[in-house]
Amino acid sequence: MPELPEVETTRRGIEPWLVGHRIEQVIVRDRRLRWPVPRALPARLRGSTVKAVGRRAKYLLIATDTGTAILHLGMSGSLRVMDATVPPLAHDHVDIVLDSGRCLRFNDPRRFGCLLFTTGDPLRHRLLADLAVEPLSQEFDSDALWRHARGRRTSIKAFIMDSRSVVGVGNIYASEALFRAGIRPGLAAGKVSRERMAILVMRIREVLTEAIGVGGTTLRDYVDPSGMPGYFRQKLFVYDRAGQPCRKCRTTIRQYVQAQRSTYWCPHCQR
DNA sequence: ATGGGCACCTGGCTGC
DNA sequence: TGCAGCCAGGTGCCCA
Structure with missing residues (x-):
């Protein structure tokens, strides 16, 4: 569903709750997104601190001191920030639990979204490497x-x-x-x-x-x-x-x- | 190289 | 009321 404005709105909404916070744990209830959530992802993110929440095209980039989570909302995905103790609903596939007691909860009924992890430059990830210019940048000529x-x-x-x-x-x-x-x-x-x-x-x-x-x-x-x-x-x-x-x-x-x-x-x- | 079609998946709505 | 059929904010990949 989400196009750039919805993804950017999501980015702005989650940024203040994430940046500077330590990730206590990552709960993956269903790995079966467009590409399976890597089995190693929870361990890679656990204990790391979020440095920035960026966006490239419709991909959200959650940069931490150990690597970057690459998240796409697909057609039906959404992210919510809530108290980590709130019981999950259907299609709440992943929680990223923060040291604040809150969590970032990824819901995606159709599972066209994805959640990946890279230790390298996310902009050189194969999903992002060949993307054209950002429409709101000066380079959009x-x-x-x-x-x-x-x-x-x-x-x-x-x-x-x-x-x-x-x-x-x-x-x-x-x-x-x-x-x-x-x-x-x-x-x-x-x-x-x-x-x-x-x-x-x-x-x-x-x-x-x-x-x-x-x-x-x-x-x-x-x-x-x-x-x-x-x-x-x-x-x-x-x-x-x-x-x-x-x-x-x-x-x-x-x-x-x-x-x-x-x-x-x-x-x-x-x- | 380019254009077009398919696949992935669930839920909500429409119309019989 | 029930159910089949159709449609949906995306996009990588395969084929001609």
């Missing part, structure tokens, strides 16, 4: 993105969701950014002009920043580490609004499946 799109026949929507173009743009915010940029989602990436690509880059930045500002989007089950939903849903122009009137021009919002994902758009506002 529209001319570079435009050049990268030369000759590409894939749709602009699939293109901006491809982590080799830019990271962090998932199904909700891809539709929303394209609406704001006035670009039809099915347009070939290679057909987007330099000028329109510059607008698109601005809109991607804008929509992600606004979403982070209100704690992300909750459609079904996403909650932040304190259990609160995100409020960006009220700001969505097209996502999950098929059949409803466009909030700008009242034209009926359309939905179709593109590369196995639902795409929402306004045929009047987007060309």
Whole structure:
């Protein structure tokens, strides 16, 4: 579920509870995530102190003095900080118990998430090494993105969701950014002009920043580490609004499946 | 090289 | 009420 704004909201929510704290123990109730939680992970983390909580794309990086835990929320994952004595519920797969008596609890019904550990530079881990630029960084440059799109026949929507173009743009915010940029989602990436690509880059930045500002989007089950939903849903122009009137021009919002994902758009506002 | 499709998994909702 | 069918915030990998 979570896209970049939800992951960043999660990062900000857990950071103050983790940094500077010692990990007392790690309880793995179910190792069967997208990749099995390494058997050695609890022992590797036990006794270490959390130095920082970072993020690269949608991966959370919990850096400790013995190595870094790499955590992805997949489609349905969420992290909560709570008293370690609170009884676990279904799908509470992992607890990272801190010296404060609290724990970081990883819940993931669909188990598409992962929890891995590396002693090396996490940015060189095979899952992270080939990722494109962060959308909220200076390096996210529209001319570079435009050049990268030369000759590409894939749709602009699939293109901006491809982590080799830019990271962090998932199904909700891809539709929303394209609406704001006035670009039809099915347009070939290679057909987007330099000028329109510059607008698109601005809109991607804008929509992600606004979403982070209100704690992300909750459609079904996403909650932040304190259990609160995100409020960006009220700001969505097209996502999950098929059949409803466009909030700008009242034209009926359309939905179709593109590369196995639902795409929402306004045929009047987007060309 | 690029694009497209599949797989992984559970739960919630819809419609018969 | 029951149940089959469909859908879901991701992404690595395989195939043509």
